[in-house]
Every structure is written in structure tokens, then in C-alpha cells.
Amino acid sequence: MKVSLLKLRIQTCYLCGGLLALAVNFFLASASLSQADETRIAFYSNRSDGRNSEIYLMNSDGKRVRRLTKHPQYDGVPAWSPNGQKITFISDRDQHDWEIYVMNPDDANPINLTQSPGRKDRASSWSPDGKQIVFSSVGRNRDGGHHGDIWVMDADGGNPRNLTNDNARDLSPDWSPDGTQIVFHSDRNKDWEFEHHLMNMDIYVMNTDGANPINLTNHPAVDRNPDYSPDGQQIVFYSNRDGNREVYVMNADGTNPINLTNHLADDRHPDWSPDGRRIAFTSNRDGD
Numbered sequence: 159m160k161v162s163l164l165k166l167r168i169q170t171c172y173l174c175g176g177l178l179a180l181a182v183n184f185f186l187a188s189a190s191l192s193q194a195d196e197t198r199i200a201f202y203s204n205r206s207d208g209r210n211s212e213i214y215l216m217n218s219d220g221k222r223v224r225r226l227t228k229h230p231q232y233d234g235v236p237a238w239s240p241n242g243q244k245i246t247f248i249s250d251r252d253q254h255d256w257e258i259y260v261m262n263p264d265d266a267n268p269i270n271l272t273q274s275p276g277r278k279d280r281a282s283s284w285s286p287d288g289k290q291i292v293f294s295s296v297g298r299n300r301d302g303g304h305h306g307d308i309w310v311m312d313a314d315g316g317n318p319r320n321l322t323n324d325n326a327r328d329l330s331p332d333w334s335p336d337g338t339q340i341v342f343h344s345d346r347n348k349d350w351e352f353e354h355h356l357m358n359m360d361i362y363v364m365n366t367d368g369a370n371p372i373n374l375t376n377h378p379a380v381d382r383n384p385d386y387s388p389d390g391q392q393i394v395f396y397s398n399r400d401g402n403r404e405v406y407v408m409n410a411d412g413t414n415p416i417n418l419t420n421h422l423a424d425d426r427h428p429d430w431s432p433d434g435r436r437i438a439f440t441s442n443r444d445g446d
Contacts, residue, residue: 198215198216199218200213200214200236200238200245201213201215201216210231210232211233212225212226212227212228212229212233213226213227213234215263226265227247229251231253232249232251232256233247233249234247234249235248238284239260239284240285240287241288243262243263244260245260245262246271248279248280248281248282252270255274255275255277256278257270257272257273257279258271270315271315274295277295279294280294284313286337287337289312289313290312290313292332293310293331295309296327304327305325305327306328307324308328308342320368321367322342322344322368324346325346326345326348327346327359328344329382330382330383330384333366334386335386335389339364341362341363341374341393342364342384343360344360345358346360347376358380359381359382360374361374373412374411374412375395375397375412376412379397379399381395381396381406382395383395383428385428386410387410387430387434388432388433389434390410392410393409393410395408395428396425396426397415402422402424403425404418405418405437407437419439421441422443423441425441427440
């Protein structure tokens with residue numbers, strides 16, 4: 159069975175004021191999987207009961223919505239494997255904190271890959287060869303606040319390694335298409351001794367072993383949820399640097415940031431389409 163995949167990505171979303179923003183994840187299936195080429199989007203939503211989050215699939219035009227998970231506990235943040243045979247997601251279905259699970263696209267055989275009580279595992283991204291999964295894991299830092307690190311593990315959950323070990327929050331990793339780098343957002347530029355209530359997130363890139371972290375944005379605003387374009391030449395992210403949350407794109411080296419949305423609403427969680435021609439994002443611009 160032939161599968162064509164150009165870009166996969168997971169976005170983090172937040173529950174604020176009862177509103178659950180959708181996170182999207184593109185997957186391009188060839189005609190050998192269906193009679194016509196179609197782009198499937200994995201996302202999570204509380205549309206079933208207005209409270210509990212579940213994982214869904216739909217076509218890129220919003221049609222043929224299909225619910226994948228049916229569990230009383232939280233299921234969210236899906237990410238396709240490069241061959242389209244697996245989907246990772248996060249859940250607290252085993253009565254622990256959020257952990258990363260993997261399942262087939264028909265919701266068969268969900269398996270817990272991370273078993274780390276006391277920490278919240280979130281925001282996973284597959285390596286281009288499908289052999290490894292990078293993710294963030296959140297616990298408590300020495301000041302009592304949240305402390306996040308970037309981890310990587312084998313696709314079966316084995317051999318977990320901590321790539322970053324900073325007192326800050328390193329979150330939302332994404333593997334570069336060529337497999338050589340990992341981009342993420344972090345508040346490690348924050349002065350943790352004095353700036354207890356200030357928010358500053360920047361986009362960073364590092365080698366896949368955690369070496370050579372480089373600040374790409376270096377801006378006093380919140381820049382977060384980076385995502386590589388399919389050709390690896392650009393990074394899309396969202397930021398409040400112009401007063402509210404907007405979707406931006408920049409070169410992969412951090413140069414030439416451009417505001418793409420420029421709307422009064424909150425636009426977040428951008429994700430490239432597999433062909434690199436479109437960007438999906440979540441927004442409350444329709445009043446939801």
C-alpha cells in the first residue's frame with residue numbers, strides 16, 4: 159500500500175473560558191488508499207458533548223468528519239506517523255497525568271508509550287523516518303513553577319532521552335523535514351529570579367541530540383508553536399507581537415518574519431498543508 163506524505167505536524171491547544179480550539183494535523187493519502195487523492199486532517203474537539211475532548215478525522219474541506227476515540231477521559235493533540243499507519247496522541251485515560259499514546263487510524267489498539275507519573279507529556283512530532291518521536295514533558299522546576307523539557311524516544315516508547323535540561327519551559331517540538339534539527343518554543347530568555355509574572359516565549363532550533371540551541375526570534379512578545387514547511391525553508395508560528403495572537407511565517411534561520419493573518423481575532427496553532435501551499439490555523443474570528 160503506497161502512501162505519500164510530505165509534512166505532518168501536531169499543534170498544542172488550550173481550554174480557555176470553556177472554548178476548546180481545534181488542533182489540525184495534515185496527512186496526504188495517495189489514490190491507492192482511495193479512489194481519489196484526499197488530504198485528511200486529524201484534530202481534536204469537544205463537539206461530542208461540549209466537555210470532553212476526542213480525536214477526529216476530516217477531509218481538508220471539513221467534510222466526512224469521523225470520530226476516532228470514544229473515551230470518558232481526555233484525548234487530544236494527534237500526530238500522524240510518516241507512513242500514515244499510526245497516530246500519536248495525549249491522554250489521561252490511565253488516571254495518570256497526560257501521557258503519549260499511539261493507535262491505528264481506526265482507533266484500534268491504543269498503547270501507552272510514556273509512563274511518567276507526576277509529569278505531563280505533550281506535543282509530539284515524528285522523525286521523518288518514523289523511527290523516533292520527539293515530545294515535551296512538563297513537571298515542576300526548582301521555583302515551584304512549570305518546567306518543560308524536550309525528550310525523544312523510539313517509536314515504540316523505548317530508550318527515552320532528555321534533550322534539554324533547562325529551568326525554563328521548552329515546549330512544542332517539531333522535527334525538520336531533513337531530520338537534522340528540532341524547532342521548539344521556550345521562555346529560557348526570561349529572568350526567572352525577577353520576572354515571575356512576565357510572559358516571553360521565543361522560537362529556538364537545536365540539533366537532534368539537543369546540542370547548539372539557537373534563538374531564532376529573540377522578541378519580547380510570545381512566539382510559540384513553530385512548524386517547519388514541507389521543504390524546510392520556512393517556519394510558521396503564532397505571536398502576539400502586534401497586540402493580539404496572529405499567524406506569522408519566517409525563514410528557517412529566523413529572518414524576515416511576516417504577519418499572515420492580521421485580524422482582530424485570536425489566530426493560533428498554524429500547520430502547513432502537505433504541498434506547502436496552504437496553512438491551517440485555529441481562530442475565534444467566527445465568534446466561537
